Amino acid sequence: MRPERYSLSANIMTRASLLLAPVMLAGCFNDSPSAKFIDYQERIANVQESDLLPPPELTLVELPSKRELTKEIPRTTLGLVDSYQLRKCQLFGLIAERNSVLGKVQDQFRNFDYQLKLIDGLERCLASNQIELELKTSLQDILSVKYQYLPDYFFNLVYTSDAMRSQLNGHDWLVANKGSAALQVRESLTAFNQVAQFIATSDRATIERPPLLTPYQEQLEKSNVIGRLAFSLEASAHWMRTITNQLNTYDDQIICGKNRDSSRFKYLVNVFNNVFVEEVQPYLSYVDSEYQAIAQETQFVSALLSQSDANVYSLHQRHLEFKETSREHVKYWKGLFERCGRSLSSIRNN
The missing domain is CATH 1.20.140 (Butyryl-CoA Dehydrogenase, subunit A; domain 3)
Structure with a gap:
């Protein structure tokens, strides 16, 4: 049987919802990609029978003022x-x-x-x-x-x-079920x-x-794509960093080996297959594909900036951090599977 801690206390869920409320500006909570990350972290913590690390503080993507x-x-x-x-x-x-x-x-x-x-x-x-x-x-x-x-x-x-x-400017997530933005x-x-x-x-x-x-002015004003992409890259990176920290912090709770009770490892494998592989990773792949689709076309955003303006806006830097946190996350799973003598053939690198 799976451990009984798969339903977290209502007060933890309430705190997580309140922290995320400022960035849930469109659609209901369950429709947001945040729900995938929240569910993923909760299931990991339940298997670990550990405390849930605080969710990341997601910030809106906002340019400095026009005057600046x-x-x-x-x-x-x-x-x-x-x-x-x-x-x-x-x-x-x-x-x-x-x-x-x-x-x-x-x-x-x-x-x-x-x-x-x-x-x-x-x-x-x-x-x-x-x-x-x-x-x-x-x-x-x-x-x-x-x-x-x-x-x-x-x-x-x-x-x-x-x-x-x-x-x-970016205030919300890209949503995969709406096709390519x-x-x-x-x-x-x-x-x-x-x-x-x-x-x-x-x-x-x-x-x-x-x-x-x-x-092109009207189309660019009405179809907020770059901002939502920037927000999705940054928010996904924050979530993946938090969840990787959750895995690493309580890694000693996952026991495996000869003549050891490896039940938690088996439960965690189920979380990996059913939540990460089936839910989280496809969304990360979608966000990455959206970036790749316009990466060349968005070079103008930073091409003309002087050295003093280098930090005004960088979609490329957000993507680098997004990729790095995804790699670190996969690195944990590879290490865990190797430690427990299992093959990680089903993973799809992001």
Whole structure:
């Protein structure tokens, strides 16, 4: 028979629920992946006949405030006479639109697209034989400034626009039974990545012009994928670290060997097969596959950060920690099975 401690006291469950309440913002408790981790740890503790280690404190994935992140960018202007000459190279209309009442209140997506259009227009005017040499000198200076600060325009767009903050902040889990969330925004992220590659390329004449980003704004604002992925990676890592600590802390409770009562080991093998292999590991694999699906497309998130900004947001670092905690967890099970003379053939490395 299995030990009778498989139902924990109500007060432990209540404390665990209260600690997790801030991050259960969507769906009922039992629908959350947290329920899988809670059940897994409880079953292990029951077999060990041990205390239940405190659940991890899960935190929301939140960017610093806009004020902390916004980079100041100097304004560049042209005199009215010089601006009029720009009709000859089809740039006057763009500048006039930007200086209109509506143009002056553009959101960051439209403002960034304006910077890309302006760069194209400036290069077109510099190549025109209808523009005076003196004006070309001024245009070249402006173009140099625009290229110099284009990374800052992009940084501000990614980290301070409402749409991208909605995309990057994470308050809830990815849910496997809803299919791949990554596919919803992959096209949008690819466009952002192309912009990042254009900015990072020194010889821009050799690279295709990046797409405008405003067409992707609504999708990125409404489909929170990167933030939920970041939350799921981080929260899963915290849970796996806690559960591995549970296993290691009370490992001496699991007895096996010749002429020893190995009942607890057999019960723990059942937990491994029925809970970890069937429930927890498939979810970890799902989260990992979601990361892999957009890993290349999310390089723009950190590609342009200076050294001082390195800790603003790192999906890659969260994934590394997620993988490390999964490996440490598997390492415990391998060690236990070896100690007890059993094969671990059913495990699927994450």
